[in-house]
Amino acid sequence: MPIRFEKTMAVLEGVCAVEEAESLLDWLKGRKRPRVDLGRCEHLHTAVLQLLIAAKPAVVAWPEDAEWRRWVVAAFPAEMPS
Amino acid sequence: MSDLLGQFISESRDLLEKAAEGLLALEKAPDDGELVNTIFRSVHTLKGASGLFEIAPLTRLVHAGEDLLGAVRAGTLMLDPGTVDLLLDGLDQVGRWLDDLEAAGCLPDGADSLSDGMVARQRALLGAVTAADGVVTVAAGVAQTAAPWLADFSEAERLAAMERALDGARVWAVEYRPDSQCFFNGEDPVHLARQLPDLLALRIAPLMELPALADYDPFVCAVRFQLLTAAPGEAVRDLFRYVEEQVDIVGVEPRHFVLLDGDRIDGPLYEDFAENALGWLERGDAPRLRTAARTLLGLTGAATHQASGLRALLAALGADDCNRPLPGWLNALVEAIASGADPDWTAAPLSAGTAGAAEPAGTAVAIGLDEDSRTILRAQLRLLDSPCAAEVRLGHLEAAAAAVRNILRAGGHLDDTLEGTLAKAVGDNDPASLRAALVALLGVEPAAVPAVVPESASEPARGGGRPAERMLEEVRTETAAAQKVLKVDQGKVDSLMNLIGELVVAKNGLPYLSRRAEQIYASREMAREIKDQHAVIDRIAQELQEAIMAVRMLPVGQMFQRFPRLVRDLARRLDKRIELVVTGEETEADKTVIESLVDPLVHMIRNAIDHGIEPPEDRLAAGKPEAGTIRLSACQENDRVVIEVSDDGAGIDPAAIRRKAVQRGLLAAEAAEALSDADAVNLVFAPGFSTKEQVSDLSGRGVGMDVVRTAVEKAGGTVTLTSTLGGGTAVRLAVPLTMAVTRVMSVDVSGHAFGVPMDIIAETVRIPQARIHSIRGDEAFVLRDTVVPVVRLGRLLDLPETAERPEEEAVMVVRFGKERLGVVVDGFRESLEVIVKPMDGILAGMPGYSGTALLGDGRVLLVLDLKELV
Numbered sequence: 001m002p003i004r005f006e007k008t009m010a011v012l013e014g015v016c017a018v019e020e021a022e023s024l025l026d027w028l029k030g031r032k033r034p035r036v037d038l039g040r041c042e043h044l045h046t047a048v049l050q051l052l053i054a055a056k057p058a059v060v061a062w063p064e065d066a067e068w069r070r071w072v073v074a075a076f077p078a079e080m081p082s
Numbered sequence: 083m084s085d086l087l088g089q090f091i092s093e094s095r096d097l098l099e100k101a102a103e104g105l106l107a108l109e110k111a112p113d114d115g116e117l118v119n120t121i122f123r124s125v126h127t128l129k130g131a132s133g134l135f136e137i138a139p140l141t142r143l144v145h146a147g148e149d150l151l152g153a154v155r156a157g158t159l160m161l162d163p164g165t166v167d168l169l170l171d172g173l174d175q176v177g178r179w180l181d182d183l184e185a186a187g188c189l190p191d192g193a194d195s196l197s198d199g200m201v202a203r204q205r206a207l208l209g210a211v212t213a214a215d216g217v218v219t220v221a222a223g224v225a226q227t228a229a230p231w232l233a234d235f236s237e238a239e240r241l242a243a244m245e246r247a248l249d250g251a252r253v254w255a256v257e258y259r260p261d262s263q264c265f266f267n268g269e270d271p272v273h274l275a276r277q278l279p280d281l282l283a284l285r286i287a288p289l290m291e292l293p294a295l296a297d298y299d300p301f302v303c304a305v306r307f308q309l310l311t312a313a314p315g316e317a318v319r320d321l322f323r324y325v326e327e328q329v330d331i332v333g334v335e336p337r338h339f340v341l342l343d344g345d346r347i348d349g350p351l352y353e354d355f356a357e358n359a360l361g362w363l364e365r366g367d368a369p370r371l372r373t374a375a376r377t378l379l380g381l382t383g384a385a386t387h388q389a390s391g392l393r394a395l396l397a398a399l400g401a402d403d404c405n406r407p408l409p410g411w412l413n414a415l416v417e418a419i420a421s422g423a424d425p426d427w428t429a430a431p432l433s434a435g436t437a438g439a440a441e442p443a444g445t446a447v448a449i450g451l452d453e454d455s456r457t458i459l460r461a462q463l464r465l466l467d468s469p470c471a472a473e474v475r476l477g478h479l480e481a482a483a484a485a486v487r488n489i490l491r492a493g494g495h496l497d498d499t500l501e502g503t504l505a506k507a508v509g510d511n512d513p514a515s516l517r518a519a520l521v522a523l524l525g526v527e528p529a530a531v532p533a534v535v536p537e538s539a540s541e542p543a544r545g546g547g548r549p550a551e552r553m554l555e556e557v558r559t560e561t562a563a564a565q566k567v568l569k570v571d572q573g574k575v576d577s578l579m580n581l582i583g584e585l586v587v588a589k590n591g592l593p594y595l596s597r598r599a600e601q602i603y604a605s606r607e608m609a610r611e612i613k614d615q616h617a618v619i620d621r622i623a624q625e626l627q628e629a630i631m632a633v634r635m636l637p638v639g640q641m642f643q644r645f646p647r648l649v650r651d652l653a654r655r656l657d658k659r660i661e662l663v664v665t666g667e668e669t670e671a672d673k674t675v676i677e678s679l680v681d682p683l684v685h686m687i688r689n690a691i692d693h694g695i696e697p698p699e700d701r702l703a704a705g706k707p708e709a710g711t712i713r714l715s716a717c718q719e720n721d722r723v724v725i726e727v728s729d730d731g732a733g734i735d736p737a738a739i740r741r742k743a744v745q746r747g748l749l750a751a752e753a754a755e756a757l758s759d760a761d762a763v764n765l766v767f768a769p770g771f772s773t774k775e776q777v778s779d780l781s782g783r784g785v786g787m788d789v790v791r792t793a794v795e796k797a798g799g800t801v802t803l804t805s806t807l808g809g810g811t812a813v814r815l816a817v818p819l820t821m822a823v824t825r826v827m828s829v830d831v832s833g834h835a836f837g838v839p840m841d842i843i844a845e846t847v848r849i850p851q852a853r854i855h856s857i858r859g860d861e862a863f864v865l866r867d868t869v870v871p872v873v874r875l876g877r878l879l880d881l882p883e884t885a886e887r888p889e890e891e892a893v894m895v896v897r898f899g900k901e902r903l904g905v906v907v908d909g910f911r912e913s914l915e916v917i918v919k920p921m922d923g924i925l926a927g928m929p930g931y932s933g934t935a936l937l938g939d940g941r942v943l944l945v946l947d948l949k950e951l952v
Contacts, residue, residue: 018265021300029295046272047265050305054292071276075286075305 003027009060011037012044021047028055037061038072049075087187090131091180092569097124098173098180099643105173106646109166115155122151128176133323137189139197140179146201147172153208163654165207170647172200231257231285231308232334233341237390239283241397243310244339246282248398248406251312253282253339257330258307258322259289265301269325275307277321282310310334337411337427340394344387346422351378352388356420363412372399391419455489456524462486463520466513476511483508483516486523572673579630583917586623587936592616631672631820638716638725639667641676645687645714652691659709660695666716671723672820678797679725679817682790686727686813687712689787694731694811704808706730721819722799728812734805736762743768763805767791787813798841800899824918826935826945829894829907832881837916837935837945838905844897846910848890863893863904870895872904878951879930884908898949905948918945 003020004011005027016024028034028051036052038044039061044052053075063069104121108114129144147169153159175196182190232240232255247253256278260271272286285308292304311318315333322329355378362371379392395415400406411427418425462482483504490500500519507516592612600609642664653660695701695710702708713728736759743749743765754762769788787803790813794801799817818841826837827846847865854863854872861872872893876883893904916935921928932947 018270018301025295025298025300043276044272045265045270046260046303046305047300049272049286050288050292050303051298051300053286053288053305054298055295068276070281070284071272071286074284 008033009035009037010057011040012048013040015043016041016045016048018045018047021045021051024048024051028057031057033058035060038063040064041072042068044072052076087135087183089569090134091184094128094131094180095177097128098177100124101128102170102173102647103643105166105169106650108161109163109650112161118151118155122148122155125151130324133326135183137179137183139189139193140176142201143172143197144176146204149208150204159207168204168207170651172204175200231255232338234285234287234308235283235310237341237343237393239310240339240341241394243282243312243334244336244394245397245400246312247334247336247339248400248409251280252315253334253336254311254313254315254318255332255334256307256309256311256318256322258309258325259328260303260305260307260325261328262302262304264303264325271303271305271307271325274321274325275309278309278311278313279317280311280313282312284309336398336409337415337425340391340398340415340425342387342390342394342418342424344385344390345383346387347383348422351381352420352422356416359416360413363408363416366408368399368405368408369402372396372402375399387422388419391415391425395419455492458485458489459520459524463517463524466517466520475513479511479513479516480508482520486516486520490523575630575633579634580917582623582626582630584936586627586917589616589619589623590937591940592619634673634820635670636673636676637667638669638671638676638723639664641680641683642667642714642716644680645683648684648687649691649712652688656691657697658691658695659698660691661709661711662714663711664714669716669718669723670819671817675723675797675817675820678793679815682793682801682815683714683725683727685787685790687714690727690729690731690811694729694733696732700732718819719816722816723819724814724816726812726814728810730810733807733809733811734763734766734803735807739763739765760804763811764803766803767801798839824935824945825913825915826918826943827894827913828911828943829875829892830909830911831876831879831907832884833908834881835911835941835943836875836879837914837918837943838894838896838948839932839945840913842896842898842948844895844902847893847895847904849893849904850890851887854891865895865902865904868902870902870904872906873952874906876906876908896948903952914943916943916945 002012002014002016003024004013005023008031010024010027034055034057036057037060041063042065049072056076059072059076063072101121101124104117104124108117108121111117125144125148129141129148132141132144150159150165150169154161154165159165179189179193182188235243243253258271258275260269261267264271275284286305287308289304289306292298315331318331319326322331355374358374359371362368362374375392375395379389379396382389382392395412398409398412398415411425414425414427462485465478465482487501487504503515503519507513507519593616596609596612596616599605599612645664646662649660649662690712695712696704696706698708701710711730713726715728716723716725718724739762740749740754740757743762744751744754748765748768749757757765766787767790791801794815794817797817799815801813801815803811803813805811825840827840827843828835828837849863854861861874862869863872864870874883891906892909893906894910895902895904897903914935914937916937918933918935920926920933921931925931930947930951932945935943935945937943
């Protein structure tokens with residue numbers, strides 16, 4: 001399972017395909033302050049990335065992969081990783 | 083030819099047909115929006131698929147057609163007959179190119195200019211060249227305007243990109259707005275965009291405010307990508323070639339990255355600086371300018387317009403040890419710093435820095451390698467970098483060195499130093515030195531070499547494979563959704579049919595076996611069991627045969643599809659008004675039968691248009707409606723398919739036909755007079771008969787209806803013509819539904835068995851010897867008040883005659899057209915359904931035989947072609 005849902009945090013790992021967008025949306029809908037961990041994420045399908053742009057969750061960890069981190073950061077220009 | 087190309091060709095033909103058909107329908111119903119959409123989709127799919135192959139002229143032509151259709155769809159272009167002509171011409175040309183592709187695997191010479199000409203004509207209809215071909219203009223290096231969204235990038239990003247551009251790289255600004263429904267096609271825009279090499283900066287932003295999560299639809303794509311890349315333009319266009327219309331690719335000049343921002347401040351400080359700076363620029367004194375600018379920047383508030391200008395200036399000057407030429411537009415930048423205004427680039431002269439920004443600088447430019455060579459060299463670099471076992475490594479090294487040597491030699495760049503380096507690298511088994519030499523040649527940092535996308539990232543979503551595969555998959559899913567049809571090579575079906583034929587023959591051996599079991603081994607029970615099994619296998623074999631026949635059956639509508647176009651074009655050319663009414667398209671017949679009828683039908687329809695339907699004024703004078711009607715109908719009658727072409731035109735004048743026949747020497751005058759009118763009009767089937775005095779563009783080239791008759795008879799059919807003078811003409815073709823299985827009657831002659839096709843046998847009779855009369859050496863007998871000539875098959879085949887003639891002769895009465903002939907044989911045997919295989923090898927040219935068939939007991943039956951024999 002590329003997404004592990006915890007109480008207030010979703011851990012996205014590996015490659016998240018378009019199918020994950022729906023379950024992530026359901027999870028996000030029920031959370032007031034959702035957080036996401038992208039540390040071990042290698043790729044997000046556009047649908048998933050776009051959902052994150054719309055939901056603006058707090059990103060607790062940015063992708064370790066430097067090239068991919070650029071792309072995720074590019075989608076969240078306001079939130080630069082530390 | 084690759085499978086992919088083959089599939090592309092066959093699918094493209096379908097798409098072309100669909101589009102052409104749609105266009106004709108659209109001409110009649112110009113307001114049918116759904117129709118426009120259908121045509122547009124066909125052309126669009128064709129364009130997309132064509133991008134997979136190196137057939138740019140074809141793609142361009144289809145693209146132009148798509149744009150025209152797009153304008154029609156948007157309502158900005160009226161569809162008049164001229165436009166339809168132009169579009170149909172374009173589709174025809176694409177069709178011809180597909181033929182060339184199939185035959186030669188590439189487009190013929192001159193395709194480029196041909197395509198350009200046609201594209202220009204289509205574009206001319208659209209008026210000005212629209213924004214849709216922005217990509218094309220970029221390729222030609224014309225568009226130089228900066229994308230307005232460059233301002234969305236941070237200053238640091240812009241200045242870094244500018245430095246890359248000043249270092250000689252061509253920087254492209256790519257805006258990619260994926261289709262909102264693209265997820266459903268299995269597309270992942272992020273994945274696609276991630277493959278863009280040499281990315282300098284990027285933004286991913288929603289196209290609009292994304293809805294709240296409660297109303298959020300996760301499957302609608304609503305983001306756009308803004309990317310800056312220093313990759314070669316070719317590579318960029320290549321990457322986005324399937325989503326061409328969703329992408330804008332614009333080349334950016336270095337100065338376009340300079341966007342000054344911040345509060346403007348005045349002061350003599352900046353004017354003084356500008357005065358000095360212009361002097362330094364003129365003398366090319368970069369170090370002093372750099373020092374002065376740094377000092378001034380230290381004195382200026384960071385968030386000011388001037389500071390932003392100074393930062394741009396410093397970035398353009400580069401680091402202390404940088405000695406690239408100073409771009410001419412720095413003058414304008416310096417003046418802008420002094421005045422606090424935006425830089426006036428129009429005043430800036432072009433300099434080496436901007437003009438020479440085509441390719442990365444370095445050794446590569448110095449020795450002028452072309453793009454192809456660079457690609458190959460880059461591939462060698464990748465080869466050297468690929469992980470492999472030690473023993474393979476030397477092979478890689480040798481191969482790479484050889485490739486590099488050849489490339490350089492071909493370009494005339496190979497000198498002794500390089501040659502030495504290459505030889506030494508191989509001799510010492512030292513990939514690192516070859517690698518270094520390559521990097522120097524290419525003038526790139528190793529990191530800039532596009533790496534192969536890691537496997538894990540290339541499968542993020544369904545259909546997210548490499549572009550070529552994904553395209554194919556898309557095409558496949560589309561086809562699957564539209565119709566569950568399997569496209570199979572006809573040869574495969576034919577070989578399946580042959581196998582079934584052999585199965586039938588093998589099955590027919592079982593009764594013989596059963597008889598042997600009973601007679602020789604005296605086992606009745608065994609014999610009965612074999613018979614039971616035979617019955618089962620027989621049933622299955624019959625069903626198999628029917629099933630394979632059904633596979634080969636096609637609706638005649640497929641053949642009829644081409645006729646509306648033919649009628650329209652010819653009618654337009656002849657200034658006639660003609661309506662084509664088609665009925666019975668769903669009637670099915672064997673594929674080979676249908677194919678054999680295409681040419682005769684085309685000929686008949688041409689005749690109807692050219693000779694049949696009168697010009698409008700004549701029709702009005704004759705009290706007929708102005709527009710003529712040609713009816714094309716098909717129906718099934720027993721085991722035959724009947725196709726009729728009728729018109730309500732002038733009809734055929736029997737008197738004129740008689741005159742002509744006599745004139746041509748086909749008949750004696752008295753014989754012609756004796757003919758009934760109905761028989762006279764059928765004279766048009768005589769070889770070399772053509773009634774129209776003037777040879778026209780369309781028909782009447784001397785090859786007349788006899789060609790039709792020959793073709794139809796070859797398919798085992800018959801053709802008849804009826805005509806009323808002034809009322810119209812109808813030509814009726816009747817052909818067997820299938821040519822695969824032939825019913826033959828087997829006959830005995832001098833101890834040999836021969837097969838005679840059942841369809842020519844009128845009846846079989848036994849005639850007492852006394853009733854066969856000899857008339858001047860030829861034999862004949864009277865059958866129901868008609869004299870029927872008689873031939874003896876044994877004599878025709880040169881077989882020894884039996885010594886005594888029986889009391890009664892077995893006579894097979896065969897029919898050739900309207901003539902009848904009695905054929906004397908020794909005896910009749912059973913009638914059989916066989917698969918006749920044509921003679922091949924050295925027997926192929928033997929006259930009198932149409933082929934062979936295998937019998938159940940393993941014997942070979944020769945099937946006669948009686949018409950050729952007598």
